Amino acid sequence: MNNYNKLHSSGSGDTPATFQVSHTPNPPHPPSSSASRRRTRILFVSLISILLITASAVSAAVLIHSHSSHIPHNKPTQAISHACSRTLYPSLCRSSLLSFPGSLSADVHHLVHISLNLTLQHLTKALYASSQIPVFQISNNPLAHSAYQDCIELLNDAVDAFSLSLFSTSASNHDIMTWLSAALTYHDTCSDGFADVDDPVKDQMASRLSDLSEMISNSLAIFSGYGEGLPVQNRRRLMESDREWAAENGVAVAEGEFPGWVSGKDRRLLAASISAIQADIVVAKDGSGKFKTVAEAIEAAPSSSGRRIVIYIKAGKYEEENLKVGRKKTNLMFVGDGKGITVISGGKSVFDKVTTFRTATFAGSGTGIILRDMTIENTAGPSKHQAVALRVSADHAVVYRCNIIGYQDTLYVHSNRQFFRECDIYGTVDFIFGNAVVVFQSCNIYARKPMPQQKNTITAQNRKDPNQNTGISIHACKILATTDLEASKGSFSTFLGRPWKLYSRVVYMVSSMGDHIHPRGWLEWQGSFALDTLYYGEYMNSGPGAATGQRVNWPGYRVITSTIEATKFTVGQFIYGSSWLPSTGVSFSAGLSGN
Numbered sequence: 001m002n003n004y005n006k007l008h009s010s011g012s013g014d015t016p017a018t019f020q021v022s023h024t025p026n027p028p029h030p031p032s033s034s035a036s037r038r039r040t041r042i043l044f045v046s047l048i049s050i051l052l053i054t055a056s057a058v059s060a061a062v063l064i065h066s067h068s069s070h071i072p073h074n075k076p077t078q079a080i081s082h083a084c085s086r087t088l089y090p091s092l093c094r095s096s097l098l099s100f101p102g103s104l105s106a107d108v109h110h111l112v113h114i115s116l117n118l119t120l121q122h123l124t125k126a127l128y129a130s131s132q133i134p135v136f137q138i139s140n141n142p143l144a145h146s147a148y149q150d151c152i153e154l155l156n157d158a159v160d161a162f163s164l165s166l167f168s169t170s171a172s173n174h175d176i177m178t179w180l181s182a183a184l185t186y187h188d189t190c191s192d193g194f195a196d197v198d199d200p201v202k203d204q205m206a207s208r209l210s211d212l213s214e215m216i217s218n219s220l221a222i223f224s225g226y227g228e229g230l231p232v233q234n235r236r237r238l239m240e241s242d243r244e245w246a247a248e249n250g251v252a253v254a255e256g257e258f259p260g261w262v263s264g265k266d267r268r269l270l271a272a273s274i275s276a277i278q279a280d281i282v283v284a285k286d287g288s289g290k291f292k293t294v295a296e297a298i299e300a301a302p303s304s305s306g307r308r309i310v311i312y313i314k315a316g317k318y319e320e321e322n323l324k325v326g327r328k329k330t331n332l333m334f335v336g337d338g339k340g341i342t343v344i345s346g347g348k349s350v351f352d353k354v355t356t357f358r359t360a361t362f363a364g365s366g367t368g369i370i371l372r373d374m375t376i377e378n379t380a381g382p383s384k385h386q387a388v389a390l391r392v393s394a395d396h397a398v399v400y401r402c403n404i405i406g407y408q409d410t411l412y413v414h415s416n417r418q419f420f421r422e423c424d425i426y427g428t429v430d431f432i433f434g435n436a437v438v439v440f441q442s443c444n445i446y447a448r449k450p451m452p453q454q455k456n457t458i459t460a461q462n463r464k465d466p467n468q469n470t471g472i473s474i475h476a477c478k479i480l481a482t483t484d485l486e487a488s489k490g491s492f493s494t495f496l497g498r499p500w501k502l503y504s505r506v507v508y509m510v511s512s513m514g515d516h517i518h519p520r521g522w523l524e525w526q527g528s529f530a531l532d533t534l535y536y537g538e539y540m541n542s543g544p545g546a547a548t549g550q551r552v553n554w555p556g557y558r559v560i561t562s563t564i565e566a567t568k569f570t571v572g573q574f575i576y577g578s579s580w581l582p583s584t585g586v587s588f589s590a591g592l593s594g595n
Contacts, residue, residue, distance in 0.1 A: 077104055083111045087221040088465070089214040096215060108226045113166070119219045120162040122212055123183075127155040129208045138201045142353035147193035148201055150357050151209075154186040157327060157365070157393070158216070161186070165223075173227050174469070174576040178395065178437060180220045181468035182415040185435045187213050188464055188501075189414070193355040217465050224467045269310065269333060274373075277335060279312035286316070294318050294334075294344060303328040310335060313342050313374065321346035321361060325394070329366040336374030339403045339424065343375040349384035356409060360391035369394045375403035382407040382428060382451045392418050392436065399423055400586050406431065407448065413438045413472065417575045421586050426482065430460035432472065433500065439473045439571050441588055447494045447516060449484040456485075457523055459497030461504040471505030471535070472497075473569040476589065479508075479545065481516040489516045495523040496538075499530035507537040507560070507569045510592060517545030522552050531556055539566040540592075566592055 076084070076094045080103065084093035093115075097103045100114050130151060138144045161179040164171065171179075191209065194202045269277060281297045282289030289312075291297045297311045308331050315337040323344065325332055336342025346361030348354065362376045369392070380387035389406040392399070395416035403424045404411050410427035413434035420440045425432060428450040432440075447456045458479070463470045479496075481489055494516045497506045522536055534556035538548060548559045560566050567573055572590035 077106075079106060079108050079111060080104075083108050083115075083222050083226065084218070086225045087218040089218055092211060092214050093218045093222075096218075108222075112223055112226050115219045115222045116162060116166050119215045120159065120166060122215050123155065123159050123162055126208050126212055127152070127159055130155060130205060133201060133204055138199060141197070141199045141201075143355070144194075144197045144199035144201050146354040146358050147190075147197050148205065150193045150355055151190040151205060154190045158183040158186040160327065162219075172576070176223060176227060177220075177469045178417055178576075180216070180223060181435075181437070181465075181470050182393075182395070184213065184216045184220060184465055184468060185415045185462075185470070187216060188435075188462070189357060193357060217467070220465060220467045269308065269335075274312070274335065274337060277310060277312065279310045279335070281309070281311045282314065283311065283318075284314040284316070285318065286314075289314060293320060294323055295320055298323065298325055298329065298332075301329055301332055303330075305329075305331045307331060308333055308368075313337075313344075315341045317343040317345055319345050321348050322358065323362045325362075325364040325366045325369055327365040327367070327394075331368040332366055333370040333372070334374065335372050338373050339375050339401065341375075342373065343377065345375075345377050345379055346389075347379040347387070349378070349380035349387035351380070351384045356386040356388060356412070357391070357414075359386060359409075360388040360412060362389070363391040363393070364397060365393040367395045368397075370398045370400070371402055372400045373402070375405065377403070377405035378407075378410065380407070382454075385409075385429075388412045391434075392416075394418075398586055407450070409433060415470075419571065419575060419586070419588070421588055427458075428456050429454060430457050430498070430500070432458060433460040433462065435462045435464070435468070435470045435501075436472075437470050437575050439475060439569075439575055440477055441475050441571065443474075443477045444480055445474070445477055446480050446482050447485055448482045449488060450492055454492070455523060456492060456494035457498045458495065459506045460500040461497065461506050462500035463503040463505050464501045466503050466533075468503070471507070471569070471574070473574050474506070474508045474511055475570065475592075476509070477511045479511060479513040479517060479543075481514050485516060493518045493523075496521050497536065498523040498525045499534045500525065502530050502533050503535070504530055505535040507535075507539065507566075508541055509537075509539040509560075509566055509569060511541050511546075512543040513541055513545030515544035519547070519550035520552050521548070522554070522557060537565075537569075563592065 076098060080094055080097050084090040084097070087093045096118050097111060097114060100118060103111065103114055106114060133148070138148055161183040165176045165179045168175070187209070191213070194205060281291065281300060283291050283294055283297045285292055291300065294313060301309050301311065310333045313334060313336045344362055348359040348361070350356055350359060352359070359378070361378050364371070376390045378387045378389040386409045387406055389410050390399070390404050391412035391414055393414040393416060397416070397418040399418070399420045401422045405426045407427055408429040408431065410431040411425055411433070413432065413436040415434070415436050418436045418438040420438070420443055422442050423440070424444045424446065426446045426448055428448050432445070445458060447458065450456055459472050461472050481494070485492065485494070495518055496508060521538070524531065531554040534554070536554070536557045537560045538546070539560035551557065551559070570591055571588055
């Protein structure tokens with residue numbers, strides 16, 4: 001995790017361990033031709049976006065400005081005051097809304113649209129201004145360069161998320177809440193990347209991102225309260241379309257049994273044997289496929305695909321660091337020959353002077369990504385601290401029957417909606433972390449033996465804002481210790497999680513817990529930070545580690561006794577399952593029942 005690298009290194013939640021970054025200067029290098037092309041594209045897209053947003057803003061203003069001329073322009077209306085009262089930054093909210101022509105005659109529902117529009121303008125300008133920083137000025141500082149590149153990528157993603165929220169004609173309220181929550185996470189990750197950077201670009205970026213986090217937060221809060229005013233799809237129609245799909249495809253669906261992320265074809269693909277799958281692209285180390293590397297297959301896959309593209313990765317160990325499925329590579333499905341048989345391996349860590357975000361062996365941002373039957377590992381080892389095996393930033397992502405192996409920060413569930421089923425996840429410190437809307441179901445979660453003086457923490461969830469719909473739900477899983485930890489568990493404590501950010505949210509439901517889990521259950525991050533504002537819950541768990549009698553007494557912790565409360569964190573409700581999962585073919589339980 002980028003922000004708090006020092007705290008993460010200790011794994012203890014107490015005294016930070018130090019992590020030094022070398023700043024040995026290297027001769028500055030001019031940008032490569034490919035980097036120049038990328039910057040040109042960013043500038044072009046930013047300018048086009050500004051023109052589109054401005055046109056949208058003008059048309060919205062025309063609709064309501066004709067009634068506003070008689071209203072004083074220095075005093076918020078009741079609608080503006082009411083909308084801004086829901087936000088964390090009401091003063092900024094009022095001043096920004098008042099700057100928009102016509103806002104003084106807008107009702108709260110129009111203000112939703114205005115708020116999103118203003119924030120998208122601010123985002124686009126921030127992206128454009130950030131892309132103007134000469135890259136050669138920071139190329140002699142590897143960590144600063146890594147953090148800067150992260151920000152450009154993440155600001156692009158945030159612009160996309162707001163554009164979808166404003167202009168999608170088929171989005172549900174849950175879609176928009178997810179995208180706005182993700183946009184705030186993108187900004188947060190950008191800022192976190194500079195936490196340990198000592199370089200002038202840090203201040204340059206801070207000035208360009210001024211007020212941006214607060215504006216995104218305000219838009220999220222206003223939409224949360226009044227989002228029904230946007231032209232979004234009716235949930236009842238969504239559920240009806242799911243039932244129609246089931247009938248057309250001969251699938252027997254009990255009421256609420258299946259969420260609906262995925263198409264009928266995807267369902268059949270996930271249920272099919274390897275021999276029955278017709279792959280679009282085959283990867284094989286022995287040369288029997290179209291490509292020998294996974295990177296080549298990703299590059300060859302079409303962008304913005306409206307249909308499922310299947311990439312079959314044959315048995316073998318593919319040592320390819322930093323594989324990336326970018327956000328334009330949509331609907332890709334990666335199929336291996338099985339856990340431990342098809343292995344994607346890398347060893348990048350923060351010791352390589354990159355951000356945690358960039359250490360991932362495999363990173364997926366393209367909507368609809370599916371991973372099935374493979375191992376993804378980071379081999380950096382515990383002494384290298386933050387070293388991600390898999391990072392998922394994609395919406396509607398499914399990871400099925402995969403091994404995800406590392407030590408600290410193994411699995412980065414970064415943003416958007418994700419579902420993990422029948423996976424084995426291994427790690428030590430904060431090894432499932434991030435701010436996605438994610439459910440783990442029927443998974444084995446293994447704590448490993450950490451370094452001396454470290455404590456294992458399974459989760460580090462970083463929900464920053466109370467209006468984000470994010471959190472980690474661990475349902476019907478097994479919380480286990482590896483054999484090396486089992487042999488020495490008396491010397492190491494393992495906790496269910498600790499709060500990375502102020503509104504951290506994690507629940508464990510109907511899961512079995514081994515006796516390696518500390519009786520207190522949960523660990524402080526630092527002092528009393530977030531103990532009042534977090535949401536940590538346990539519901540109907542079993543096993544020697546599940547006893548709640550000696551659990552922490554924090555205001556934000558609760559033993560959940562209400563079925564209604566627990567159901568909020570099931571697949572069917574938490575990740576709005578009725579709209580996408582069935583088509584993947586991954587079996588799952590939409591409700592509280594187990595496997």
